Amino acid sequence: MNEREEEIVICRCEEVTLGEIREWIDRGYQTFDELKRVLRVGMGPCQGRGCREMILRELSLKTGKPVSEIHPGTFRPPSKPVKLSLLAAGGDT
Amino acid sequence: MTLKRTADVVVIGAGIQGCSIAYHLAKSGIKDIVVLERSTICSGSTGRCGAGIRAQWGTEMNCRFGLAAIEKFERLHEELGMDCGLHQGGYLVVAFEESEYEHLKESIRLQNSLGIHTRTVSYDEAREICPGLSAEDAVGFTFHGRDGHADPFLTTFAYMEAARRLGVDYQRFTEVRGIRYEAGKVTGVETSRGQIDAPVVVNAAGGYSQHIAKMAGVKIPNSSERHEILITEPVEPGVCPPMLISFSRNFYIQQRPNGSMIGGRSPKGHPQDYGLGVSWDFLESMSRTFVKLLPRTRGVRVVRQWSGLYNMTPDCQPILCEADEVKGFFLSCGYSGHGFMFGPISGELLTQQILGQEPRIPIMMLHYRRFEKGELLVEPAIV
Numbered sequence: 226m227n228e229r230e231e232e233i234v235i236c237r238c239e240e241v242t243l244g245e246i247r248e249w250i251d252r253g254y255q256t257f258d259e260l261k262r263v264l265r266v267g268m269g270p271c272q273g274r275g276c277r278e279m280i281l282r283e284l285s286l287k288t289g290k291p292v293s294e295i296h297p298g299t300f301r302p303p304s305k306p307v308k309l310s311l312l313a314a315g316g317d318t
Numbered sequence: 319m320t321l322k323r324t325a326d327v328v329v330i331g332a333g334i335q336g337c338s339i340a341y342h343l344a345k346s347g348i349k350d351i352v353v354l355e356r357s358t359i360c361s362g363s364t365g366r367c368g369a370g371i372r373a374q375w376g377t378e379m380n381c382r383f384g385l386a387a388i389e390k391f392e393r394l395h396e397e398l399g400m401d402c403g404l405h406q407g408g409y410l411v412v413a414f415e416e417s418e419y420e421h422l423k424e425s426i427r428l429q430n431s432l433g434i435h436t437r438t439v440s441y442d443e444a445r446e447i448c449p450g451l452s453a454e455d456a457v458g459f460t461f462h463g464r465d466g467h468a469d470p471f472l473t474t475f476a477y478m479e480a481a482r483r484l485g486v487d488y489q490r491f492t493e494v495r496g497i498r499y500e501a502g503k504v505t506g507v508e509t510s511r512g513q514i515d516a517p518v519v520v521n522a523a524g525g526y527s528q529h530i531a532k533m534a535g536v537k538i539p540n541s542s543e544r545h546e547i548l549i550t551e552p553v554e555p556g557v558c559p560p561m562l563i564s565f566s567r568n569f570y571i572q573q574r575p576n577g578s579m580i581g582g583r584s585p586k587g588h589p590q591d592y593g594l595g596v597s598w599d600f601l602e603s604m605s606r607t608f609v610k611l612l613p614r615t616r617g618v619r620v621v622r623q624w625s626g627l628y629n630m631t632p633d634c635q636p637i638l639c640e641a642d643e644v645k646g647f648f649l650s651c652g653y654s655g656h657g658f659m660f661g662p663i664s665g666e667l668l669t670q671q672i673l674g675q676e677p678r679i680p681i682m683m684l685h686y687r688r689f690e691k692g693e694l695l696v697e698p699a700i701v
Contacts, residue, residue: 270551303623306619308618309615
């Protein structure tokens with residue numbers, strides 16, 4: 226892998242590079258959820274919309290499993306960020 | 319990775335308790351340790367927790383554990399070689415009832431006698447500690463500056479990485495299905511991937527510890543309650559420097575070093591169905607708490623909500639002991655919502671017990687037989 230490829234930012238919310246993701250997969254963090262816990266990928270405001278597919282592809286390349294057999298990790302609500310003031314108002318907006 | 323057939327110690331559960339126990343055992347020279355995890359490392363209660371660390375407690379036992387754990391957290395990066403995200407902005411406890419404030423002041427006397435420098439602070443000072451705080455209806459505040467929070471994932475991984483360097487074998491996706499014992503002594507475990515013979519087995523299964531105990535014929539009164547939590551997008555630091563907590567109003571709010579804010583409270587009725595679902599009720603009531611106490615968070619957006627299990631005991635204090643019925647079967651469970659913060663110290667103390675040494679903080683009173691004898695050590699200060 227050349228150096229420029231390593232520096233590509235995969236998770237823009239948490240500024241995690243391809244090099245870091247590959248390094249932690251090699252250390253045994255071989256599920257999306259484990260990479261999320263150690264690198265915070267997918268934990269930012271976009272909730273993995275930008276990085277999930279790319280990370281699953283890296284996991285597939287490293288483990289030899291097809292992407293379809295790799296658990297995509299947990300999706301949690303709310304699916305888009307919502308302001309505290311709106312939530313606090315409940316149904317009475 | 320193949321599963322070993324024999325081990326000196328089998329640890330069930332790869333949350334903070336299991337990982338800390340495995341590390342301390344390996345550091346003490348035990349060679350052949352296997353940690354079994356039915357899912358992935360830190361996938362249970364530890365990875366779902368509110369991350370707080372405090373010495374402001376209402377019982378002597380919890381105060382001693384809390385202070386010793388803080389001392390360990392302060393040196394953890396150096397000891398384990400990995401940053402654990404420690405942030406010591408203190409715990410600012412808000413009292414909304416006179417009687418609650420009296421209890422907190424009583425606890426301060428206990429804490430001070432044990433070397434914990436908690437003090438009461440005025441509303442003005444509370445607003446210096448937590449700028450923008452709006453709590454006109456509060457009757458008082460207490461503060462201990464060495465309290466704070468750390469990253470539960472990084473702390474658990476740091477223990478795991480350090481334990482691995484010492485030869486500990488971690489097996490993910492391996493579920494324990496039975497505990498084998500003979501003539502009052504543990505002889506091993508049965509798992510979804512085969513058997514392991516071992517003279518020592520540790521139950522660090524968090525929300526499922528009562529099931530594991532039952533497999534060994536050991537009855538403990540633990541139950542698992544669902545608690546909920548949310549996290550916001552990152553905002554600039556300083557929006558909530560301390561852990562802001564109230565026992566009577568049942569909430570905590572903190573801000574991680576990356577700027578994200580975390581808030582938690584327990585849902586009504588404490589569901590005990592082992593479900594890990596989330597509710598609209600929580601989202602709404604927690605958001606109300608945020609904007610009332612910290613009005614400037616109105617425009618901050620919630621990005622995620624989730625839930626986790628508190629493994630409760632009747633007195634909200636842990637079980638940390640060897641089983642009477644089955645020698646070699648040890649338990650570290652029932653932390654009642656504060657297992658993460660005690661992990662560094664409870665792992666050390668249980669290791670001393672397993673090695674037949676005197677734990678440096680006495681843990682006799684944390685045996686589960688206290689429940690039968692009625693010798694409860696009720697902790698009042700929990701959310």
